[in-house]
Amino acid sequence: MRKLTGLKVPGALLATLLATSAVMADPVDDTLTINGETEIVVRTAAPEHLSGAMSEIMSGWLFREDDTRIMQADDFDNPGMIFVELAEDSWNMAEGSNGKSCADCHGASADMSEVRPTYPKWNETAGEVRTLEMQINDCRTNQMGAEEWKYTGNDMVNMTALLASVSRGNVVNVAIDGPAQSTWEQGKEIYYTRYGQLNLSCSNCHEDNYGNMIRADHLSQGQINGFPVYRLKNTKLNSAHDRFKGCIRDTRAETFSPGSPEFVALELYVASRGNGLGVEGPAIRN
Amino acid sequence: MADDVKPRVKVPKSAAVGEKIVVKTLISHKMESGQRKDADGNVIARSIINRFTCDFNGENVVDVKMEAAISTNPYFEFEAMVPEAGEFKFTWYDDDGSVYEDTKTIAIA
Numbered sequence: 001m002r003k004l005t006g007l008k009v010p011g012a013l014l015a016t017l018l019a020t021s022a023v024m025a026d027p028v029d030d031t032l033t034i035n036g037e038t039e040i041v042v043r044t045a046a047p048e049h050l051s052g053a054m055s056e057i058m059s060g061w062l063f064r065e066d067d068t069r070i071m072q073a074d075d076f077d078n079p080g081m082i083f084v085e086l087a088e089d090s091w092n093m094a095e096g097s098n099g100k101s102c103a104d105c106h107g108a109s110a111d112m113s114e115v116r117p118t119y120p121k122w123n124e125t126a127g128e129v130r131t132l133e134m135q136i137n138d139c140r141t142n143q144m145g146a147e148e149w150k151y152t153g154n155d156m157v158n159m160t161a162l163l164a165s166v167s168r169g170n171v172v173n174v175a176i177d178g179p180a181q182s183t184w185e186q187g188k189e190i191y192y193t194r195y196g197q198l199n200l201s202c203s204n205c206h207e208d209n210y211g212n213m214i215r216a217d218h219l220s221q222g223q224i225n226g227f228p229v230y231r232l233k234n235t236k237l238n239s240a241h242d243r244f245k246g247c248i249r250d251t252r253a254e255t256f257s258p259g260s261p262e263f264v265a266l267e268l269y270v271a272s273r274g275n276g277l278g279v280e281g282p283a284i285r286n
Numbered sequence: 287m288a289d290d291v292k293p294r295v296k297v298p299k300s301a302a303v304g305e306k307i308v309v310k311t312l313i314s315h316k317m318e319s320g321q322r323k324d325a326d327g328n329v330i331a332r333s334i335i336n337r338f339t340c341d342f343n344g345e346n347v348v349d350v351k352m353e354a355a356i357s358t359n360p361y362f363e364f365e366a367m368v369p370e371a372g373e374f375k376f377t378w379y380d381d382d383g384s385v386y387e388d389t390k391t392i393a394i395a
Binding site: 076077079082085086 | 290292294296310312314359
């Protein structure tokens with residue numbers, strides 16, 4: 001057996017090892033400015049309906065590592081922007097039996113900055129709360145005469161990323177009163193319901209334990225202001241409903257489907273918990 | 287031309303003479319290696335960007351030969367010192383013969 005003789009650990013290195021072994025999962029104190037010009041609200045006072053539950057809301061960005069945070073601060077370094085550019089092409093491309101593109105009715109995508117922050121939103125004609133995805137598909141089938149996109153398919157996620165990217169600098173502001181209220185209540189019910197063999201509700205992790213570790217990862221508040229997010233683990237854009245599905249699956253439950261009424265209600269409720277946070281999409285997370 | 291190919295380049299708008307600037311380039315490309323097979327067992331033909339060059343005012347600065355193991359959306363970042371105002375020209379060469387180009391001008395501050 002060989003002896004490990006020549007191995008020395010310098011004192012300074014040892015000190016570093018000891019210092020970093022006490023891992024902190026707390027959110028960092030940092031501010032986000034995209035491309036050196038667009039300031040994003042990543043931390044603010046909680047909306048009124050959260051009084052008693054939490055006083056401050058924080059973007060998931062504050063819970064990520066330095067490298068990940070820096071990557072999001074520059075559009076060139078943000079891999080999600082590749083997909084935004086693809087969506088820009090499809091924004092301007094005429095499709096369907098009416099030969100119209102998104103741009104023919106809506107003008108430049110850059111003028112759509114008021115859209116993302118207010119969705120999901122009550123639609124009077126349809127008599128339902130609609131997510132951005134539902135509205136896009138409504139446009140495609142009724143205005144363009146084109147085929148629906150799959151709810152979490154690439155085309156759809158890219159388009160929602162485009163609409164989010166032009167809204168950066170604005171803050172999330174979904175309406176929870178009036179006709180949307182019953183859907184919001186339903187979403188709140190789901191948020192606080194325990195699911196699965198592990199018997200966990202959204203709030204068990206994202207309200208009671210944000211800032212703590214879940215296995216090797218930092219638990220955030222589960223805000224969706226950064227969606228769709230580019231995840232380093234699967235190197236693609238992920239929609240909020242796909243993330244909900246992943247979370248519920250991790251509680252070992254049968255999940256709802258992306259685009260289902262349950263997830264629409266949950267999206268409205270979770271979005272309302274982030275009322276006041278800046279739109280970040282496409283954000284980068286791990 | 288392969289689908290969804292789009293070159294992107296980031297160069298500072300201006301720099302001082304002799305200042306070290308960072309040039310970042312990325313081209314979205316699927317970089318099919320030619321090693322994979324489809325569901326029927328047929329080899330999927332190789333389709334990659336095989337060369338990347340950067341010229342400044344007509345003079346070659348960077349010339350890279352790329353091979354099949356390079357992953358999707360090849361990214362190159364390098365530093366340059368600019369002797370005068372001028373134009374960076376970036377060129378990517380595709381296996382299928384397509385050539386993608388982008389140019390960026392830089393002023394002397």
